Amino acid sequence: MKGIVFTEFLEMVEAKFGLQTADDIIEKSDLPSEGIYTSIGTYSFNEMISLITQLNKETNIPPGDLIYAFGHYLFSGLGKAHPEVIANYNSPLGLLYSIEDHIHVHVKKIYPEAELPTFRILDKTDTSLTMIYSSSRGLYRLAHGLIEKTFEHFNASAQVSYELLKEDGTQVKFNIVQNG
Known part of the structure; x- marks a missing residue:
């Protein structure tokens, strides 16, 4: 890590x-x-x-609540360390949609040995996003906090829900609906 x-x-x-x-x-x-x-x-x-x-x-x-709070905190730290990544986006859904194909590619250039989770997009509209989080570490609560903080960064809000596809949290389906 x-x-x-x-x-x-x-x-x-x-x-x-x-x-x-x-x-x-x-x-x-x-x-x-x-x-x-x-x-x-x-x-x-x-x-x-x-x-x-x-x-x-x-x-x-509870550990899950600590990890979730850390997701909120981590967004700001990563944004300060790599502002150029966030600057490429003008919406929270745009940023989240590009995690796998742009942001993680950028991270791998800086940290080639980084073990990153994967985010597979299932569905995207102008106001919603459904994706599958996969990671052997099961830090989906960290991802949840980062997702919510992404919306706060863009002065927006969303309903974020998730469903454990594997009980250990190594595969989780996120449903994100941006509020009006």
């Missing part, structure tokens, strides 16, 4: 729960990296699981 995800996660923890909580979850997790991340580094996904598990223990917030 790319380091930018770890650095943004720890920034979110510090911003929402304080520096002490960020330090505590690093200290209480068994991290081969010792919690020292660079945005361009690559780290084990298990380290993220450890951090989320410890944050859940510290806050009593």
Whole structure:
């Protein structure tokens, strides 16, 4: 997993729960990296699981809710790190429709070893989008938060619902309908 995800996660923890909580979850997790991340580094996904598990223990917030909140937070961090990607779009549905064919292609150029989820478009209209999220990591709640934040970025809103196609969350169908 790319380091930018770890650095943004720890920034979110510090911003929402304080520096002490960020330090505590690093200290209480068994991290081969010792919690020292660079945005361009690559780290084990298990380290993220450890951090989320410890944050859940510290806050009593369900892991899925923490991951969803992180999706909201991560959008801004990725937008600051790569503003040129978002600048190519003038609508949230346009951006979401282009995740696989443009945005992930751009990401792979910067981070060739990145393991990205896939988004297969099933249906698109001027006001809606249906797509299948697939990832061995099952971070569909992160995707959900990113999708919602995409609409906020464009000063729009949408009804976002999802259906687990596999119980472990590795394949999820998202239905997105932009509000009038």
